[in-house]
Amino acid sequence: MAQRQPTSIRTRLDELHERLGEVMFHDRHRLAKRLGQLRAQLSRGDVPTERLEGLVAAVERSSQLRQQRAQRLPQPCYDLALPVVAMKDEIARLIDTNQVLIVCGETGSGKTTQLPKICLELGRGIGGMIGHTQPRRIAARSVATRLADELQCSLGELVGYKVRFTDHVRETTLIKLMTDGILLAETQSDRFLEHYDTLIIDEAHERSLNIDFLLGYLKRLLPKRPELKLIITSATIDPASFSRHFSDAPVIEVSGRTYPVEVRYRPLQIAEEPERELTEAVVDAVEELSRVGVGDVLVFLPGEREIRDCAEALRKHHPPHTEVLPLFARLSASDQDRVFQSHSGRRIVLATNIAETSLTVPGIRYVVDSGLARISRYSYRTKVQRLPVEPISRASAEQRKGRCGRLGAGVCIRLYDEHDFTQRDEFTVPEILRTNLAGVILRMAAYKLGSADTFPFIDPPDTRFINDGYRLLVELQAMDQKRRLSDVGRKLARLPL
Incomplete structure (x- = not known):
């Protein structure tokens, strides 16, 4: 009987080894290590019955959690009007057959909200979460809210989000929205990112330090995690650089859902007239658009001070039923969320480049583009990191223009002339090269x-x-x-x- 007990335990250990394929990814390494320790203990003549029962229970708990997640997998519904949905089958095929996919989509293509649902339909999100990064907290929160609504679940259940100081993620969460900084920080405690079976790096064209760090980290990690899928989304801004970085990964392009947009150039100085202040030019542009037709206006400004100055001027020039709302990163969550709420009358949203690509402000028919943004830049001469107001690139200007023309024909007023536009840099310089x-x-x-x-x-x-x-x-x-x-x-x- 004493001779048979080790044999029986060895058989149970072999059975547990077979079951490791059924557990959550983030438990697999830890449980395999415990299993190896038990084998070593058994080889020394010990009979680790108590530790064996503890391991059996741990494997069972993890396996049951994975089964529960599979049972909760929803059947997504899609908005057929979104261009990305028309290419759903091809995107799904490329995700299934490649470890890395670059999805290049114009503003309004639907890639941010529909890609996680395509991943769910492929059975992703069971052994680990579908991690979905956004460059900004407001975008992570708003996209999570939208996805939860489309999947008909409460926020924090199937869809959760995590930003600084806020964590709405449970062990049953399938899709986790977060800032790219949160995912980068998680590499310290989860070096192999085993809590995820799919990662979507959204708005990668912004090329912030966090995004460049993540893309470099993932390039090293992917060969060690063959089951991990990586989807990188970008506006139509140099997707080939991402493809080259990941060994010529496939690129699929998705058109935007846009109507024609008329561009009008209204520089601050016209002919021999005195140069206008930016605030005055914004008021004039909004006044011009009010004569074009009904619809909300999105005004891009370089910073908070300019937003406050323009808000005060616009409130003086427009009737009470015109709502003027600011939108910038330091606003409270409740104030930021006001731009997504329904309203009557006309709404004018004054935003920094936070509204350029990472989130969609609903109801926008018209755009006023100051052509300016605060861009962090390091001076190697003075050894000082500055945040000067600079002209935006042509690519950023096109992104801003694309914010209108999604509901119908739109108008974009640029507060600079066409020659100025053609002389600007094609792309914004990546942060790593200016910090x-x-x-x-x-x-x-x-x-x-x-x-x-x-x-x-x-x-x-x-x-x-x-x-x-x-x-x-x-x-x-x-x-x-x-x-x-x-x-x-x-x-x-x-x-x-």
């Missing part, structure tokens, strides 16, 4: 992403600037001469700057 690399190196060291010299950036920064960054960190005693993070460096890295 203080000392800060980048510090974050990479804190996140354990490796050396900036060897990290697989899409656009690697100049080696001279990398060396300057290391030199500054050594001067600040944030790193030692061997480029290792010091206690001072660890404290600096925790500062929310």
Whole structure:
């Protein structure tokens, strides 16, 4: 009998090994490690009955959770008017047959809300969540609300979201919306991102530091996680660079759902007339659009101060039933959500570039584009990171124009002339190429992403600037001469700057 017990336990361990394929991805490695420890204990002559029963219970719990998630998998309904839905079968085929897919879609194509549903229909989201990143908190929250509504569930159940200070995710959540910064932070506690079986990196064309860090991290991770699917979405802005980064991953293009948009150029200075203030030009443009027809107006401005100045001026020039709403990142969630609520009369939304691509303000017929944005830029001469107001790129201007023309024929008034437009940069320079690399190196060291010299950036920064960054960190005693993070460096890295 004593000889048969180890044999019986060995059989049960073999059965448990077979069942590891039925558990949640994030449990698999931990449970396999426990199983290996039990085998080693058994080989030494111990009979680990109690630990075996604990492992059996853990495998059963994880397996049951996966079964529950499979049973809760909804049957998505699609809005047939969205262009991405017309290509649903082809997108599904490409997701199924490739580890990485680049979805290039114009404004209004429906890629943000429909791609997670296509993934659900493929059976994704069971062994791990479908992680869906957005560049901004308001976008993560609004997209989660919209998806929950389309899947006819309460927010926080099948669809949840996590942003700084707010976490509406349960163990039964199938789709998790979050900022790209949240996913990057999760790499510290979940190095293989095993809580996910699919990742959608939305608005990747914005090329923020967080997005570039994630794309480099995922390039290294994907060979180690063959079951993980990666979908990168981008506006029609250089999708080939993403494809090259991921070994010529397939690119599928989806048209936008837009009506014709008339572009009118109304520069601040016209002929010999005195140059107008930006506030005056915005008031004149909105007045001109009010004579075109009914419909809401979206005004793009560079910052909060300009938004407040224009809001005050517009309220003086328009009747009481015209609603003027600001929209920028520092607004409270309740104030941000006002732009998504139904209303009567006319609404004028004054927004920063937060409304350029990452979220859709409903009901917009007209756009006023100041042609300006605050763009973070580091001066290597003065060693100062600044946030100057600069002309936007042509690609950003086209994105702004695309915000109207989704309900019917639209009008976009640009507060600069056509020659100015044609002389602008084609694309916005990626943040990694216009930021203080000392800060980048510090974050990479804190996140354990490796050396900036060897990290697989899409656009690697100049080696001279990398060396300057290391030199500054050594001067600040944030790193030692061997480029290792010091206690001072660890404290600096925790500062929310």
